[in-house]
Amino acid sequence: MSQCNKKKICVFQNLPFGGGYEYFSLTTKYLKKQTDWDFNLITTNKSYINQNIKKYFKRIIKIKIPDSKNIFHFSVITSNKINKIYKKKAIEINKNYNFAIIHPDQFTQCPSLVRYLKIPFIYIFHERKREYYEQTTNNYYTIKKIISRIIRSPSKIIETKSTNNVKHIICNSHYSQDIFQKTFRKNNGKTYVIYPGLSSHYKQKEKMLQKNALYVGSFNYYKKHKTAIKIAEKQKLKLTLVGNGGEDLDNIKNLGKQKLKNKFKIIAWANNRQLKKIYKESSIYIAPQTTEPFGISTLKAKSGSLYTIGINSGGTPEIIQHNIDGYLIPNIKKEYFFSKKIKEKQNKLSSNTIDWNETAQKIKQIIIKIMENESSHN
Numbered sequence: 001m002s003q004c005n006k007k008k009i010c011v012f013q014n015l016p017f018g019g020g021y022e023y024f025s026l027t028t029k030y031l032k033k034q035t036d037w038d039f040n041l042i043t044t045n046k047s048y049i050n051q052n053i054k055k056y057f058k059r060i061i062k063i064k065i066p067d068s069k070n071i072f073h074f075s076v077i078t079s080n081k082i083n084k085i086y087k088k089k090a091i092e093i094n095k096n097y098n099f100a101i102i103h104p105d106q107f108t109q110c111p112s113l114v115r116y117l118k119i120p121f122i123y124i125f126h127e128r129k130r131e132y133y134e135q136t137t138n139n140y141y142t143i144k145k146i147i148s149r150i151i152r153s154p155s156k157i158i159e160t161k162s163t164n165n166v167k168h169i170i171c172n173s174h175y176s177q178d179i180f181q182k183t184f185r186k187n188n189g190k191t192y193v194i195y196p197g198l199s200s201h202y203k204q205k206e207k208m209l210q211k212n213a214l215y216v217g218s219f220n221y222y223k224k225h226k227t228a229i230k231i232a233e234k235q236k237l238k239l240t241l242v243g244n245g246g247e248d249l250d251n252i253k254n255l256g257k258q259k260l261k262n263k264f265k266i267i268a269w270a271n272n273r274q275l276k277k278i279y280k281e282s283s284i285y286i287a288p289q290t291t292e293p294f295g296i297s298t299l300k301a302k303s304g305s306l307y308t309i310g311i312n313s314g315g316t317p318e319i320i321q322h323n324i325d326g327y328l329i330p331n332i333k334k335e336y337f338f339s340k341k342i343k344e345k346q347n348k349l350s351s352n353t354i355d356w357n358e359t360a361q362k363i364k365q366i367i368i369k370i371m372e373n374e375s376s377h378n
Contacts, residue, residue, distance in 0.1 A: 009099050010101070034364055065082060075153075086113035089113065108155045112161075120168075123163070125176060125191075164186040165187075168366070170191075173315035175294070179293070195354055196356070212284065214286070223248075239265070240265045242278060287310035289311070299319060308327075
């Protein structure tokens with residue numbers, strides 16, 4: 001361990017608040033607690049960095065990215081200007097750091113920065129650029145949306161080209177690993193599956209099942225809020241939906257009021273303190289998404305002893321154990337599964353859960369091994 005002390009680690013991230021951001025902040029927190037390494041953060045937007053995480057970085061360096069005026073301008077920025085900016089920044093990183101941890105970039109998921117790194121690094125893969133692989137909006141197949149995706153296709157090209165150059169990839173679930181390997185077939189790197197940790201802030205004693213249900217997720221089509229409303233309607237549950245905005249917000253609000261009437265509540269935004277209170281007041285969690293890699297919100301529900309109803313799809317089966325700490329609906333197209341009454345039982349945390357300290361420990365071990373292998377080849 002002593003040879004790895006005082007290593008300089010560059011952390012890159014460009015994510016809005018959400019599950020990916022939480023993964024970045026908590027793994028950084030526990031990596032810093034477990035090592036004597038110096039961490040510097042490189043980001044394109046300092047406003048996304050909250051005060052609690054700033055103390056774990058020696059420096060926070062902002063990369064200035066030109067603002068996009070319209071969709072055509074955005075395409076030029078992602079395909080040309082950002083690439084040049086990242087290439088220049090990579091020269092500094094190669095000169096000043098021993099290792100880099102690359103989190104996703106909201107522009108392209110895997111940033112073109114990785115193509116120019118000469119130092120060893122790992123890429124944290126949560127998901128691919130969804131809009132190019134699955135229906136993500138109600139109007140996904142309209143001419144306007146199709147043209148929009150064509151215009152912005154450089155971001156997909158950059159994602160593919162950059163990802164195919166990564167040697168070490170950490171995936172947040174076996175489902176993510178499978179998606180990665182199927183999507184980026186030219187990548188010959190090594191993938192590792194390391195689950196996100198359970199947050200101790202949400203832990204509660206086991207609670208008896210009541211009729212207060214919760215679902216947390218941005219109000220977008222692919223989050224399947226309509227399925228959550230349908231489940232709540234069939235189970236006669238009170239449902240609270242919490243998100244951080246999204247283009248489907250109005251449609252979801254109208255449907256919820258129509259189907260559940262006074263048993264429906266929608267909260268467009270909640271901070272961490274409010275969210276903890278909402279989890280505490282709920283006893284059932286609905287996880288209706290079908291392509292979610294590994295839902296942090298579902299993990300929080302599990303940590304808070306909420307009985308979870310999920311779909312047997314995506315990364316959800318890696319969180320919920322059927323009839324142990326929740327219920328997995330085999331097929332969302334089978335209407336009768338929504339009508340099956342959930343059991344009146346207490347929720348129990350299953351044995352396959354880990355905490356963030358353990359998540360960081362596993363990442364640290366991989367980083368040390370990669371650095372040792374690189375040094376032995378030099």
